Amino acid sequence: MEMKHEDYYILEDQVSIPYENAYGLTWTRFFEGLKSEKIFGSRCGKCNRVLVPMRSYCPRCFIEIDDTIEVSQEGAIVAWVLTEYEYFGMPTKPPFIGALIRLDGTDCEFVHLVGGIDLSNPDQVRKTVKNGMKVRAVWKEEKKGHILDIKYFEPVK
Amino acid sequence: MEKEFNTFKNVIRLPHKYAAGPTYTKFYNGLKESKILGTRCPSCAVTFVPARSFCPKCMKNLDTWVEVAQEGEVQTWTYAGKDFFGIPGKAPVVIVLVKLDGTEGSFLHLIGGINLESADTVKKALRKGTRVKAVWNEEKKGHMLDIKYFAPLSKKR
Amino acid sequence: MGRPVAILGSGQTVHGRRFDVSYPELVKEAVDAVFETTGISPADIDGVVFGTMPSMMEGVALTHFYFADVLRSVGKPILKTETCGSTGVSLAITGYYWIASGMADLVLVVGSEKMHEGDAQATMTTVLEPFYQRFFISGAPGVFSMQSQGWTVRFGIPEDKIRAAATKLSIDHHHDAFDNPYAHIKKRLTEDEVNNARIITYPVRLWDVCPTSDGACAMLFASEKAAKKLGKKVAWVKGVGYSGDEYWFGDSDKAEWQCAISASRQAYEMAGIKNPRKELDVAEVYNPFTFQELLFYECFGFCGFGEACDLTLKGVFGRDGELPISPSGGVLCTNPIGATGLNRVAEAALQVTGQAGAHQIPGAKTSLAHAMGGVVQFNGVMILGSEK
Known part of the structure; x- marks a missing residue:
């Protein structure tokens, strides 16, 4: 008997694989810094750029960096996006705003969340959030040495 | 290190x-x-x-x-005595290639119905050429493991 | 510069939710099609290049081993190329290198993806490292929407204008797809439907975003000798370019996107192209998102920065315009990621050999194929011509 497409089997499965990723020295320092509400960056001795999060080497000059500096917790939004959809295993639950933020005195964008505003209406969000807008880090009570120890960046009033 | x-x-x-x-x-x-x-x-x-x-x-x-045919000859086998994350089934298992009578190539499956305590106990029951027969699960799901395993036939035909 | 390289032909599968076949059977459709179209015998190929986006999209690692039989690769060298969304163009460039180097005369190049077998965004999230960026980037739409958002503000493009241009692209591409027998989503859309569709990542809405597709594409790359032996019209590779950024999203400018600019300029220089808008007859731009497609026009020098929306609304890049973009309906209508870039090359080759059927751009002699990949990190461009 001829089978129809709908009758063909589908095998449902989940692949689940455990990992233990090493931070290494530089990022251990960076994430330890978050525990004490400090955002650390690195200054390249050659191009003089301040990069955040910390780097062990400059991706343009290819020299090692060991000049660690605490950077500002305030900066300006360079680009942002409001996420409204959810997918399997999504690490951050929508709605949320992901943003590129240029922290004061640094030379690259820091990727994080913009929060502390009502996200229920996209049109309202668009009127509130602007590129160039000043934002400031808001910390969680409990720190784990995790990138989300910074709860989000909120608009500076 | x-x-x-x-x-x-x-x-x-x-x-x-x-x-x-x-x-x-x-x-x-x-x-x-x-x-x-x-x-x-x-x-x-x-x-x-x-x-x-x-x-x-x-x-x-x-x-x-x-x-x-549901009977065939063992081509080669190995004993997996250690569990690892995500192993389908539970160690110990014996993986086998069986040449089913009248077919080319080998059918990959499990060996059961013998003492799986150690590689040595398996060795006593299994070698190249050992005749084995499919043993089925009571409940069938249309799955590779509807065949529970292949078990050695008690004596040569 | 290496030896001249020809493209003898291509095979694409029908796209969509292809649960009527298992994954190897899907790949086999494309491989069988390219051998049937060209009349080449699989026994004559010297090697195989294969790639997908990340293998784990379908839960099977190293799929080129799984597909060894259908790829006709038994007893032959096989290379795997994997560069995220740009995989398809990287595959074509790998095939090009192999022939140009003189190490092979005939190479089978295949890309595939069976996206309905996995969760695309969950898989793509693993493209980001687990320490930092993974928490903020909501799959592909998040990355590309943020890039486009920064670009519009940089060049002062009013929101209603970019919305209008994106809507035009969405309507046109979904309509163009009717002329492409292999396209996945074919739809007649109204402005209202596009403008009021569900928000995915603001301001990107449902019809601004590509579908997830199952499909495969196979192509044959050949030396001049092998092309002559075939005795049919072939496409010639005139230029290739590939360029990447630093890993970290925030480290480089994504509005005036350096790797997109330099990949295109490498390819133009090799092909001797000075004015792409005039000298190209058709371009298959990697356009999974309408907003981002506009940014590519500017990075590729089809127009100046900040001009893409106006020119799009004037019809410069439409089917009958000065430089038609993605007459196949493009990625917006069909996106089996590991095959998508190769589909662009296949379409570009069909155009310059006059075999594109209902979506043929009349008289096309020079075409561009493009793909982009990573967390806005890589771009690859290939220029094809009808003459060596």
């Missing part, structure tokens, strides 16, 4: 739905009825099991179906 810095432990989970397509669907339906189905290539006269939709040598589409 001694571990000096922090690590980040996480599990990546990904959900999947595999399309069986017509050939595997028919093969799995065979398992539900305690039948092992193969397909025969009209060009090179080889019978493949599990059934395949095409002959990898002649590249002919295959639609000559045959029910193959």
